[in-house]
Amino acid sequence: MVARVQAEPFDLSAEMAGFGAGAGAVVTFTGVVRDDGGDLAALEIEHYPGMTEAALRDHGLTAAARFGLSDWRIVHRYGRIPVGGQIMMVATAARHRRAAFDGADFLMDWLKSRAPFWKREIARDGSASWVAARAADEDALSRW
């Protein structure tokens, strides 16, 4: 039961060492910076120190209660992350597969539109633009 916000990359195998001991199902998700348009150099992620950590922890606890997770972990990076770099990870552990998948999916939908992070795209020519919130992310949250 860990929520962490950090600038440096994370080591997925180190994060998962000892995670969810005794569970029947462990799900991990890693978000990676992708370049859809062919001219993205990096993302720059801003957060709200203090609130972000508390919000991640609150939501991890909510997911654990709702889906019966025996363990969970959220690691989200901030600062400049190049294309191909890790943005964040979510891991969930439960007795059965469905709860682990649903818990991870729920946490991801929440992170997309309710966790205090803001992304800015840095293009190869150095220009920067803030990423607008997507209605699809809001819709995804409403299904829970």
Place this chain on the structure above:
Amino acid sequence: MTVEVLYFAWMRERVGHPRETVRTDAATPRALIAQLAALSEGHAAAFADGAVVRCAVDQVLTDLDAPLGQPREVAFFPPMTGG
């Protein structure tokens, strides 16, 4: 009362600084926005589209029309884009 007001993302850029201390009698975040928007052109630009303004009062997401109470810290920011 005196509150610490924080701005994030493009709202911070438009205001021109990440935080400021403000004296206010505002009863709701929306009333505080009206006061802040009058401070400068940058503030007005940050708050120009009220539909995209999100607010946290003492680090808890709060509706713009909820009672403000006596907070230590109020933050304004655009819709979040994590994950």
